[in-house]
Amino acid sequence: MSETAQVISPGPALTAARTMIALEGVSKTYPGQDHPAVAELEFEVPEGAIVILIGPSGCGKTTTL
C-alpha cells in the first residue's frame, strides 16, 4: 500500500507519561481482500494524550480505530 497514515510522536512531556494504549503488530484483512487494510501497525498512546490519525481516504484510519 503506497498511502499510509502518519504517526507523529508526542513531545518530551508526554513521552515521559505512562503508556495508556499500545498497539503491536496489529493487522486487518477484510474478507475477500488480498491486501491488508492495516498491516503490522505499532504505536503507543501516552496517558493524557490526544491522538489524531492523519492520512488520505482509505489508508486505514477507521479500521485502526
Ligand SMILES: Nc1ncnc2c1ncn2[C@@H]1O[C@H](COP(=O)(O)OP(=O)(O)O)[C@@H](O)[C@H]1O
Ligand atoms: N467492511 C469492509 N470490507 C472491505 N474492505 C473495507 C471495509 N472497510 C474498509 N475497507 C477497506 O479498507 C481500507 C481502509 O479503509 P478505512 O479504514 O475505512 O480507511 P480510512 O478511514 O482511512 O478512510 C480501504 O481500502 C477500504 O476500502
Ligand SMILES: [Mg+2]
Ligand atoms: Mg474513515
